[in-house]
Amino acid sequence: MFQTLLNVILPVFLVIGAGYALTRAGWFTENHIDGLMKFAQNFAIPCLLFRAIATLDLEASFEPALLASFYTGALLCFMIGVFGARLLFKREWEDCVAIGFCCMFSNTVLLGLPITERAYGPDNLTGNFAIIAFHSPFCYGIGITVMEFVRNRGRSSRHVMGSVLTAMFKNTLILGIGLGFIVNLSGIAIPEAADHALSIVIRSALPVALFALGGVLMQYRPEGDLRAIAFVCGVTLLVHPTLVWIFGKSFGLQQDLFRSAVLNASMAPGMNVYIFANMYGHAKRVAASSVLLATGASILTVWMWLYLLG
Numbered sequence: 001m002f003q004t005l006l007n008v009i010l011p012v013f014l015v016i017g018a019g020y021a022l023t024r025a026g027w028f029t030e031n032h033i034d035g036l037m038k039f040a041q042n043f044a045i046p047c048l049l050f051r052a053i054a055t056l057d058l059e060a061s062f063e064p065a066l067l068a069s070f071y072t073g074a075l076l077c078f079m080i081g082v083f084g085a086r087l088l089f090k091r092e093w094e095d096c097v098a099i100g101f102c103c104m105f106s107n108t109v110l111l112g113l114p115i116t117e118r119a120y121g122p123d124n125l126t127g128n129f130a131i132i133a134f135h136s137p138f139c140y141g142i143g144i145t146v147m148e149f150v151r152n153r154g155r156s157s158r159h160v161m162g163s164v165l166t167a168m169f170k171n172t173l174i175l176g177i178g179l180g181f182i183v184n185l186s187g188i189a190i191p192e193a194a195d196h197a198l199s200i201v202i203r204s205a206l207p208v209a210l211f212a213l214g215g216v217l218m219q220y221r222p223e224g225d226l227r228a229i230a231f232v233c234g235v236t237l238l239v240h241p242t243l244v245w246i247f248g249k250s251f252g253l254q255q256d257l258f259r260s261a262v263l264n265a266s267m268a269p270g271m272n273v274y275i276f277a278n279m280y281g282h283a284k285r286v287a288a289s290s291v292l293l294a295t296g297a298s299i300l301t302v303w304m305w306l307y308l309l310g
Contacts, residue, residue: 012110012295015207019214033215036208041275044205046176049136051198053180054190056133063130065251070131070261071138073243077235078104078142084235089228091283093150098276098283099228101143102290103235107270108132110206111298116263119306120256127260136272137177143276144171151280171279173272209271216274216288225286232269232290237301241266259309266305268294 022028081103085096106112108131116128169175183190190198244265248258269290277287 012210015210016214016217016292019211020217021214023215023218028215030215030219033212033219036212037216037275037278040205040209040212041278042172044201044208046172047198048176048202048205049173050176050180050183051190051195051202053133053177054183056129056180056184058133058184063127063257065248065253066127066130066257066261067134069244069247069251069253070265071134072247073240073265074104074106074139075142076243077240080235080239081232082146084231085228088231091228093153094147094280094282095286097143097147097150098273098280099232099286100146101139101276102232102269102273102283102287103240104142105139105270105273105276106135106236106240106264106267107291107295108135108264108267110210110270111267111295111302112264115267115302116260119263120259124256124259127257128264131260131264136173139272140171140174140276144174147280173275213271213274213288213291216278216284217292219288225289228283228286229289229293232286233294233297236269236290236294237266237298241305262305262309263302266298266302268298 019028019033023033078100081100082096084103085091085099086093091099108128113125113128113132116125182188241262244261248261253261269287271291274284274287274291277284
């Protein structure tokens, strides 16, 4: 099992490491890395999310108890992250929201899907797809709303709500997800030529984002933020899956959905935590380093959760 996890996670590290090494060697500049991250963040990943949701069987994937178990745990971890960063590390409120987002956003796609498939087979991914369908809308919805309230504190509620809606509709990830739901629910078929074009773009999304993340790590090293990074790692790898375990047992989730919920909750923060921090310019070093260090630590913690799940 340990070797299986290593085979799944090691390729992710190799792509991140290539971005880090080539940026360190001077082959890629900060401007190059920023351009790659913008391509992934503003175009390729929204295309991936659009197509995934547009083609998802929503009726077969929707299970209220599963979603309640996973997302109640995620929301509590967001609150732990926000108030923990404020009380323990005395960070400014904007940093606290970004750190809370780090504690909430699990890497359900890049790590959750392959590890669940390797552990339990491709026929046991229904819970994963249900979680993924609502993951970005939920997490970005919470993160953007709270961040905009914090940034606009002291102003009228109408102004704050306007800022929230503007930020939501300017976010290409949310737009991609929203359009995917529109296409899915309307029954509109994606034209073949457009679908092939999407497939080409989608194949580049995760590799480009991971490579760019490696370059970003050159700019934001963990010096001075090690306690905050360790805090994020502890919440994401241990607290979140523990909460989902408790809620899942309480709701009586069937075994395959329970496993999917706990495993997805036990994943390290995804690259979207850096995208969110980069959007607002807060806690970028914590976000980037947490992705790397938590992914490495998850080799052991995910093995522990798999053992407990049986």
